[in-house]
Amino acid sequence: MTQMTRPSGRQYDQLRSVTLETGVAKHAEGSCLIKAGDTHVLCTASVETRVPPWLRNGGTGWVTAEYGMLPRSTSERMRRESSAGKQSGRTQEIQRLIGRSLRAVTDLAALGENQISLDCDVLQADGGTRTASITGAFVALSQAVDWMKAKKIVDANAVVIRDHVAAISCGIYKDEPVLDLDYAEDSNAIADANFVMTGSGALVEVQATAEERPFSQQDFSALMMLAEAGIQDLVVLQKQSLG
Amino acid sequence: MTQMTRPSGRQYDQLRSVTLETGVAKHAEGSCLIKAGDTHVLCTASVETRVPPWLRNGGTGWVTAEYGMLPRSTSERMRRESSAGKQSGRTQEIQRLIGRSLRAVTDLAALGENQISLDCDVLQADGGTRTASITGAFVALSQAVDWMKAKKIVDANAVVIRDHVAAISCGIYKDEPVLDLDYAEDSNAIADANFVMTGSGALVEVQATAEERPFSQQDFSALMMLAEAGIQDLVVLQKQSLG
Amino acid sequence: MTQMTRPSGRQYDQLRSVTLETGVAKHAEGSCLIKAGDTHVLCTASVETRVPPWLRNGGTGWVTAEYGMLPRSTSERMRRESSAGKQSGRTQEIQRLIGRSLRAVTDLAALGENQISLDCDVLQADGGTRTASITGAFVALSQAVDWMKAKKIVDANAVVIRDHVAAISCGIYKDEPVLDLDYAEDSNAIADANFVMTGSGALVEVQATAEERPFSQQDFSALMMLAEAGIQDLVVLQKQSLG
Amino acid sequence: MTQMTRPSGRQYDQLRSVTLETGVAKHAEGSCLIKAGDTHVLCTASVETRVPPWLRNGGTGWVTAEYGMLPRSTSERMRRESSAGKQSGRTQEIQRLIGRSLRAVTDLAALGENQISLDCDVLQADGGTRTASITGAFVALSQAVDWMKAKKIVDANAVVIRDHVAAISCGIYKDEPVLDLDYAEDSNAIADANFVMTGSGALVEVQATAEERPFSQQDFSALMMLAEAGIQDLVVLQKQSLG
């Protein structure tokens, strides 16, 4: 690697400082406030003992997610989506991604006919809100499953959560691959990619996009390697936060 | 007063523990996280150097507010309003109230053709979210005006904020007037009332509602007296938080 | 009181001329056209022998209200809310107020699992449409209950309506408290207040708002006294219209 | 014709009793309350001195219409369209018909760049609301044009309204053509048709629909003859109401 300097002064393969604080929502069955640098997302898990209509009487459960940004989480105030009357395409895309990522590590049959809804609300944004949401929501989800076991809603021995799942962004910034883009980098990246992986290193989701120009398969491989290392670090933090 | 016991053990005229933390939103021109017991509201102020179309070229500014609850701020998860496609009547009623309350102490002409938007987002709810929003939003509003003065958007000597404004709820619980209802009281009150007053004790808004049965004018007067004392305490806290 | 002159030439404590005409809607189970000066509101009551989902199998009934303004009830044509695709915050606030006011004097258990919907449609507006709606809707509601008794949907001896309810606005106009604001006064008032009271003088709803400047508790008390007298006059008219 | 008896006892070619009352809306530039039997429609005309964007700077004006039914104008309460969040297909179809019918007799160039909006609100319905709306709206439109001439918004000598326009329904009821269906007939008709014609007998709109079975061209011709006579009677009433 050359002497490229990141706006934050971080190394090309260095995560932002990340904290995962649990027990932050009095009413929720699971909760986690994830702070990745200046990106702060409040993740809550809500348990319902029923499933959407299209799953009823099928014996399996469901995990779903919703995502929102507070209007002034961003440098310019954004219009409130409830006032606009609809969720943007971006919002829907992100919440679909979070839901798929969590379901990939959940045994829905072991969950029984119950639903867990993850709400990921961005209190402050500085890039990487979708990946932080996945990482934090996994913690809230795990707590909710533990709560269900304690309440005997699911069997205490069931393996509902099959593996950890976490996510990180990478990108090509000033022609070099870097890990965990903040907003200053994200808005100037040549390409960016979001990786969702399990604790055992398998891929769950890959989304890579050329921003300024198409990129090579070699560049893509470099991004994937950075992501793998970053996600392993995040999984360690998840384990610590869950005790 | 008789020996009525409040669920929280508070005295009939005792506020919940209240904190007003400023500087909680990196991007906003003013911000305040108000915690009144287990009710937590994040208030941000956003400055725009333009006004809504119906005010243009009139020389005066505008102060407006929006209110939202995170889906799991409540004991049961609420449907996200952006997903429902509209704001509920309750939400609209509350944000109209917040906006009117703040405008009552703002000299809109002194503000020039600028708009300040207050966003009050309930992170956790335990009764009294609308009054906490007003009390906290005032702090964020004051900071935003100071920011505008520092940026020379408004004259440094202008008296834009004419007085403090704060709000509190009262209610008749087990036949006795009490100050600052929490959720356990609010959901069982015979009547409840929200008072918005200035630092000098004048009325800005009064909203009183019979819940279980109509109430007497004497009861109403007792509520107003409790509110006046509570609001004076809140104004002291506002002053402390604004330094 | 000083020599302040109201635009209409009325005394400070004088209601506008009020008429309550019943039997004005062929299809409705109750109906009342209230005219308070140039404010004309058509109120109809519709009986359904079922309740909203959240009340089913609970044994109690429901009273609800909707409010609308014809597009050209006002001096400038207003956009039709069905064309705009939603009800304004003001509309929702008013219809919630009407519903609460009527439920405060209704024994919902005595109503059985039936719903009465009050529609208050403003044919012509000159201030005070929400209070006129409450006063008129009470008459339609009473007729609907009588109709239900005649049809043996509720027991003929049940006390479904526990008291009368009526409403009036007051305000501080040219620094003096006056009763029953018309539009010319309302749009220039320092403060205005809406009072909803029962026939026996108890409070059901109070909504007071500073328009031009905060107001004193003494001013507020003066408004409440004016309202009490005005509402008693309205209750007499309600009794006459109901025979 | 055979001895078929209509529910109302009317002759096959007999209109319901029709009245056209003007001056019924204090704020509108033109207004007419049309009562055709138990069908009552309040029609108001609103003048704006500007036109929709797609007509700007073209020198011609516009005439448009909106239609609504009060929720309890019908025997069963209908859902309020503002609450449903949209206008039904039927509503849109009717208001498009009213607008086209009025434009057919208006010289839009003579109107200048001004718009007249007709609001037709059904206070009580008993069949034939769309045709009554057209007949009544024409009166309100004529008044509005006179008001514009008096205000010198259009030239006093301009022929803005080129002819009268009125409308009536006909139908095949119990195998015989009858004029001016009321609800009892309309809901049992084999076919029904709405005719809009000018004072000079020319056709503006024809809408005929098979309800129970397709119908012959001879039947259709019989309906058109009935309509022509009925519309001539309505035009006489329009002239009387306009003085």
Add this chain to the structure above:
Amino acid sequence: MTQMTRPSGRQYDQLRSVTLETGVAKHAEGSCLIKAGDTHVLCTASVETRVPPWLRNGGTGWVTAEYGMLPRSTSERMRRESSAGKQSGRTQEIQRLIGRSLRAVTDLAALGENQISLDCDVLQADGGTRTASITGAFVALSQAVDWMKAKKIVDANAVVIRDHVAAISCGIYKDEPVLDLDYAEDSNAIADANFVMTGSGALVEVQATAEERPFSQQDFSALMMLAEAGIQDLVVLQKQSLG
């Protein structure tokens, strides 16, 4: 007839070249691509073995239709209605017309409690899309009924379709009645009319509208005669396409 020349060079009573191609949608129970000159409409029929809620347990079926235009079916791109968030009044009017026309020749009781939905999507537009939709949808409907008979969903001997139905537009162009308006004629017609008739020549729907000026009853009769001949030709084509 005089020497009026149509833009397309057709005779005043000449249809555009019409083709009805079946089997064009792999998944649908019936399908027809109708091309009438440059107007191309893809019609599909979808069978569901259930009916809308208001028909349940009544023993009869339902036939309904939806209509749409691809955004670039027209000379100027139209806004996509799904993006606009609602169907225009025109769209709703047309799909209601298609549905009524098809139900007029369908024995809904013979259909049993099943629904057939016809989707008419305009791939390319050059006038007459609503009448082409009816003519093509009838073919798809007939195929779907045959499919239901083959699947024994309805009795093989039942007369579900009682007659053919087809539709055509006519209009007064350069003062002369002409058959089957294309866009060039439609946008300059003095009046236009849509006729829907059965194979046996009975009327199902008539919709005639003055565009430039009111028109005489004689003109109207001329249009109806043209339509009758054109529809008979279309019915022959329908029979051929259905084998």
Add this chain to the structure above:
Amino acid sequence: MTQMTRPSGRQYDQLRSVTLETGVAKHAEGSCLIKAGDTHVLCTASVETRVPPWLRNGGTGWVTAEYGMLPRSTSERMRRESSAGKQSGRTQEIQRLIGRSLRAVTDLAALGENQISLDCDVLQADGGTRTASITGAFVALSQAVDWMKAKKIVDANAVVIRDHVAAISCGIYKDEPVLDLDYAEDSNAIADANFVMTGSGALVEVQATAEERPFSQQDFSALMMLAEAGIQDLVVLQKQSLG
């Protein structure tokens, strides 16, 4: 590779039969009907000589896309999005993907302040509609640019389109990587991925999703290799269709 058999009998690295037919939409500035097996998408390009508000006076143009499915393009009829009142999250995600993919090869500055809108409407679906849309839309886009050059809207020598772009899906089906999933494979895949690449083999978009279980980085690499070969074949077809 082992003896795994694909439902269609294709080799693991074999595309479906693909045709790209141009000139299929009379009104559009560019058009292409792409058929990839039983997946048929009609792509049209519409040129506007203005840009969205946020780009005005910036000197650059815009390329955007919308996507829709005809209700009966699928084996079960889908609800029409215009009737549902909104586009699904899936639809928005796809149209955002198409737009980004096309912009990645377009020099927006060379386009001038003009916008090209690509409409991709699925007439029949059998898997792979989003990738077919990108491949077909590129052809329509290229034609539209040629049309703009012929009309001298952009300079004839400008290099507006910098490279070809095409897309294909791959997936892991019965534990083996295969190219170009049809619906039978897609609905049973362990994982699927969509690749968008340029004619020179650079990556534009990668979207990979675990469906049944997380997948390895080796599997992912195998999919990318299959995609690269398939996309090169599609680019050859694009060149042929563009002459």
